[in-house]
Amino acid sequence: MNDSTTVLPWLVIRQDDNGNRYRVGRYATEDEAQQIVDTLDAKGHRQLYWVERISRTAR
Numbered sequence: 001m002n003d004s005t006t007v008l009p010w011l012v013i014r015q016d017d018n019g020n021r022y023r024v025g026r027y028a029t030e031d032e033a034q035q036i037v038d039t040l041d042a043k044g045h046r047q048l049y050w051v052e053r054i055s056r057t058a059r
Contacts, residue, residue: 009056012036015048024049 008026010033015021024040027033033051040049 009054011052011054012040013050013052014040017046026054 006028008028010027010030012024012027012033013021014024025033025036027036030051030053037049037051040047
């Protein structure tokens with residue numbers, strides 16, 4: 001299996017104090033992505049983190 005066939009439909013998104021949004025990473029499961037959000041939130045930074053699912057038609 002190579003990276004081009006790996007399905008990683010779950011994104012972790014970060015929004016900074018200025019409203020800029022950045023993709024933190026892509027993950028295979030929602031639970032895996034949520035664990036990353038929980039870890040980042042626990043650090044006490046002021047940024048906002050959340051999980052989003054990529055559309056099945058997006059590439």
